[in-house]
Amino acid sequence: MGPTIEPGRLARRDLIKRAAAMGAVAVPAAALLSGCAAGGSGSTKKDTGTKTAANPLGVDKNAPLDVVIFDGGFGDDYARQFEKLYSKEYTGAKVSHTPTQNITGLLQPRLNAGDPPDIVDDSGNQMIKLDVLQKAGQLTDLTPLLDAPSIDDPSKKVRDILMPGTVQIGMVDNKFVTLPYVYTVSGMWYSGKLFKQHGWTAPTTWSDFMSLSAEIKKTTKIAPFAHQGKYPYYIDVAIMDLAIKNGGQDFLTRIDAMDPTIWDEDAAKNAIEAMYEIVQRNYLLPGTDGMTHIESQTAWNQYKAAFIPCGAWLENEQLKATPSDFQMTFMPMPSLPGDKLPATAIRGGANEFYIVPKQAKNAAGGMEFMRLMLSKKGATAFAQTANSLTVVKDGVDPTVKLRPGTQSTVTALKAAGANVFNPTYVNDYSAFATDMDNASAEVMANRMKPAEWLKTVKASAVKAKKGS
Structure with a gap:
């Protein structure tokens, strides 16, 4: 939102x-x-x-x-x-x-x-x-x-x-x-200028993304990743994009139908664990969990973070804060091992x-x-x-x-x-989406582990399914 x-x-x-x-x-x-x-x-x-x-x-x-x-x-x-x-x-x-x-x-x-x-x-x-x-x-x-x-x-x-x-x-x-x-369209964003300056290549796989994040943390004062912490639906989109690409059309169809059993399966588990890996390795921009969308995106524009997830409104939203030579660039969410959708697949x-x-x-x-x-x-x-x-x-x-x-x-x-x-479950199950927002905020703040996130989201899905 x-x-x-x-x-x-x-x-x-x-x-x-x-x-x-x-x-x-x-x-x-x-x-x-x-x-x-x-x-x-x-x-x-x-x-x-x-x-x-x-x-x-x-x-x-x-x-x-x-x-x-x-x-x-x-x-x-x-x-x-x-x-x-x-x-x-x-x-x-x-x-x-x-x-x-x-x-x-x-x-x-x-x-x-x-x-x-x-x-x-x-x-x-x-x-x-x-x-x-x-x-x-x-x-x-x-x-x-x-x-x-x-x-x-x-x-x-x-x-x-x-x-x-x-x-x-x-x-x-x-x-x-x-x-x-x-x-x-939604996905990940980076500065073309920053990447060219450091000789970095935009990753297409999660493994490459994590390797690059390790290099960024080790060799610069730049945080690998920032997110709009006060509005966790942004990070939800990133998590669910990972899950949908990993689980394919079957996962997409079942989440829109609010099938609670998908939260017991690998696609959901792989996605939340991948995102939590960013937290575990301390790759987050300090303070990003408490930032608004404008605050985190502006910090990113100031080269304080290498990546940020967002929709395509980002460029217009950040016009005043973006340096003229920033070279704002969009990329799909990186692929997890075993993805059923190609690396180029995106939400739109x-x-x-x-x-x-x-x-x-x-x-x-x-x-x-x-x-x-x-x-x-x-x-x-x-x-x-x-x-x-x-x-x-x-x-x-x-x-x-x-x-x-x-x-x-x-x-x-x-x-x-x-x-x-383009998942549609948010339209039909807004209470479920809110529960996921809250759980994801806890994960990003390292107050909740992936297993508990899966349990929480599944319980909400069961409730939503009954309510429908």
Whole structure:
């Protein structure tokens, strides 16, 4: 949950957003259902135009477009690039741009009044839960967007140019009602400058990782490893990535189904013991167990640690703290002996949810805005402006220069090919995920051994399974 990203970020994105990036759940909007429902029965006049091959969604070319963007870790400049694309196509349309960090505070009154924006980036710790909106009848069915021709290749539908899993993640109550636009990969990060300076090679196996860590500790004053101790879901992601790569698709399927027997098996045992080895050998940056994500990541930027685990929002989140010649670089979690997935396999999935409210006056324009977001120009603009990837397959123009961290995630994603995984258990079993967070924090602080961690996590899985 390192949250959505981060302006000051614990506004990262908001710890919540990060969670979303890794599959977590958004903050509930308690009294929203009745409020939204109150405005759900109005009959708003829609702005529509004639559907043609060039205008497949039937946009009224002169209708204004009302855009609301969560101003978090990605900022809002990227949305202005999308708005320029829209204005170029629809020269008679006035586009209004509203950035906010309080989506609920801005959106709920407008929903209740039956006068919502046309497109909303529903993100941050004040986002409105999608299931709440859907139950209140406040979300437009975006299936027409999926079936519309893509901007760059009209012979392909929009649904055909999306990264695997995008449509499924955008489904609420079996309807595609939100576009998860950002594609986040997670793994390990290091400084290319630091590694070149010392002649170090990025490890692909855990054995090589530990050997390099031993060398770093022996020959420098740099700690081999730092982590965001106050938010242990970061280290959970690292542990579970080790386990999933070791146990393969079977392990992934069973953890998402909350099968408690997996915690008795080798993949889980190998993963937690590998991580605990870092603790045992005293390879942790002193104090990292008590640091926030920004504190630990900034220490890493200051060359106080060689490696840190994180999602791809890291580069944008750390822009101000990162030296210009740091050469931020992403790598997959190193392979354990006997891994069933290749060394190049990485965690990746869609997040950052965009919606078109049901009562939006220019709903067709809102969907067209999304179609432009899903063009190569849109995806490239986002990568350049927000330093992150999108759900558009091969969406970044290869001739465009990206920041080193973002470029390294592009490279890693291509190398992974079909070996990209994205566990979903955090969505369905949040109490279990919290129990794992707490146990992992104890392991990293050396107050709990791997065997007890496995026992604790299994007990939580049994409880979660019964509760489901």
